[in-house]
Amino acid sequence: EAGVTQFPSHSVIEKGQTVTLRCDPISGHDNLYWYRRVMGKEIKFLLHFVKESKQDESGMPNNRFLAERTGGTYSTLKVQPAELEDSGVYFCASSRLHYSGNTIYFGEGSWLTVV
Amino acid sequence: TQLLEQSPQFLSIQEGENLTVYCNSSSVFSSLQWYRQEPGEGPVLLVTVVTGGEVKKLKRLTFQFGDARKDSSLHITAAQPGDTGLYLCAGEGEIQGAQKLVFGQGTRLTINP
Numbered sequence: 001e002a003g004v005t006q007f008p009s010h011s012v013i014e015k016g017q018t019v020t021l022r023c024d025p026i027s028g029h030d031n032l033y034w035y036r037r038v039m040g041k042e043i044k045f046l047l048h049f050v051k052e053s054k055q056d057e058s059g060m061p062n063n064r065f066l067a068e069r070t071g072g073t074y075s076t077l078k079v080q081p082a083e084l085e086d087s088g089v090y091f092c093a094s095s096r097l098h099y100s101g102n103t104i105y106f107g108e109g110s111w112l113t114v115v
Numbered sequence: 116t117q118l119l120e121q122s123p124q125f126l127s128i129q130e131g132e133n134l135t136v137y138c139n140s141s142s143v144f145s146s147l148q149w150y151r152q153e154p155g156e157g158p159v160l161l162v163t164v165v166t167g168g169e170v171k172k173l174k175r176l177t178f179q180f181g182d183a184r185k186d187s188s189l190h191i192t193a194a195q196p197g198d199t200g201l202y203l204c205a206g207e208g209e210i211q212g213a214q215k216l217v218f219g220q221g222t223r224l225t226i227n228p
Contacts, residue, residue: 004157035216042119043158043203043218056215091157104148104216106157 004107023092030097038088121219144206
């Protein structure tokens with residue numbers, strides 16, 4: 001079974017540019033999450049999809065961030081325009097729909113550097 | 116806002132020694148998860164504790180959930196170089212199943228041969 005796949009693994013962009021991160025969850029996982037870790041801080045929740053619906057987007061920092069999950073499969077997280085403070089590692093995670101001790105699987109992360 | 120204070124942030128000990136990592140909060144969590152993260156990879160779940168006072172063992176690792184479900188500890192016995200890595204605690208909010216995790220800052224553990 002393939003794990004959670006994220007692309008790109010690394011991205012360096014200039015302030016003001018746009019970046020789109022992609023996440024392919026494990027097949028059959030209806031829950032999809034985005035988290036991020038900025039330098040020196042803890043991993044923080046951004047948002048949660050159940051299938052194609054946004055269940056919780058309380059962690060999205062501002063309206064420069066837009067997440068989509070069309071068709072309930074892969075998800076994209078777009079940052080437009082990027083700011084210096086957006087630099088960090090963006091993790092995607094997925095799990096099965098019904099939580100009964102189901103494991104959350106994390107991807108390897110997308111490292112974003114804004115210069 | 117729920118916060119998890121994890122300590123110590125860095126720990127370097129000799130092979131064979133014991134160690135304990137702590138996660139503390141003023142908030143109640145429905146579950147507490149411990150992860151290990153290797154360089155270039157995402158966090159990998161080690162264990163989930165759900166019941167107050169629960170103790171789980173994973174070989175030389177012992178995980179405990181506080182009675183009030185506000186704190187947790189990870190104890191490693193006879194540490195080995197292979198235990199080196201970043202250990203993260205993460206609490207799940209009051210509603211189990213929501214899976215919105217609150218992470219501690221992590222403990223970077225180094226076991227010296």
